Amino acid sequence: xxxxxxxxxHLIKTRGQQVTLRCSPKSGHDTVSWYQQxxxxxxxxxxxxxxxxERQRGNFPDRFSGHQFPNxxxxxxxxxxxxxxxxxxxxxxxMGGQGYNEQFFGPGTRLTVL
Amino acid sequence: SQQGEEDPQALSIQEGExxxxxxxxxxxxxxxxxYRQNSGRGLVHLxxxxxNEREKHSGRxxxxxxxxxxxxxxxxxxxRAADTASYFCATDNTNAGKSTFGDGTTLTVKP
Numbered sequence: 001x002x003x004x005x006x007x008x009x010h011l012i013k014t015r016g017q018q019v020t021l022r023c024s025p026k027s028g029h030d031t032v033s034w035y036q037q038x039x040x041x042x043x044x045x046x047x048x049x050x051x052x053x054e055r056q057r058g059n060f061p062d063r064f065s066g067h068q069f070p071n072x073x074x075x076x077x078x079x080x081x082x083x084x085x086x087x088x089x090x091x092x093x094x095m096g097g098q099g100y101n102e103q104f105f106g107p108g109t110r111l112t113v114l
Numbered sequence: 115s116q117q118g119e120e121d122p123q124a125l126s127i128q129e130g131e132x133x134x135x136x137x138x139x140x141x142x143x144x145x146x147x148x149y150r151q152n153s154g155r156g157l158v159h160l161x162x163x164x165x166n167e168r169e170k171h172s173g174r175x176x177x178x179x180x181x182x183x184x185x186x187x188x189x190x191x192x193x194r195a196a197d198t199a200s201y202f203c204a205t206d207n208t209n210a211g212k213s214t215f216g217d218g219t220t221l222t223v224k225p
Contacts, residue, residue, distance in 0.1 A: 043215045056212050
């Protein structure tokens with residue numbers, strides 16, 4: 001049973017560029033959440049997707065957008081990259097609507113903005 | 115501001131000793147989860163404890179929750195060098211899976 005997978009593992013971009021990160025949830029999970037983790041800090045919630053819709057959003061600008069596909073996989077898009085967007089981006093999957101919040105995290109994508 | 119705050123920020127112990135980490139939070143929660151993270155990799159889920167539970171065990175891990183004090187503790191017994199990692203608590207006050215993390219406790223277990 002594959003866990004949560006993310007791609008790519010590492011990514012280097014320059015300021016102003018756009019990036020797309022991908023996530024496949026754990027088998028049987030239908031909810032995907034995205035987090036940003038800066039060095040030395042805890043993960044910060046970006047948004048969550050369930051039934052192909054953004055269900056919750058954290059305090060992130062509109063430059064951060066996402067999508068969920070019918071197979072529950074998800075993408076995180078960041079436009080007009082800033083140096084401060086450099087971070088580890090984590091995807092977590094869970095089962096929505098059942099009152100269980102146990103989340104399983106992927107290995108993350110390390111984004112470096114130069 | 116972060117919902118959960120871990121204490122201490124860093125902890126260094128000898129192999130075989132017990133390690134205790136604490137987490138405080140500010141608002142009412144549905145559940146609280148503890149995670150481990152090794153060297154900037156993905157988070158590994160350790161234990162979920164619900165607001166109506168007071169204590170849970172999993173192997174060498176023991177988690178307590180005191181909702182009156184808005185605090186939780188994670189105890190790792192008979193620590194091993196492989197337990198060296200950062201430990202995070204995450205709280206959730208909805209059933210939607212959004213978790214609010216603290217900045218973690220960095221545990222170093224010396225062989």
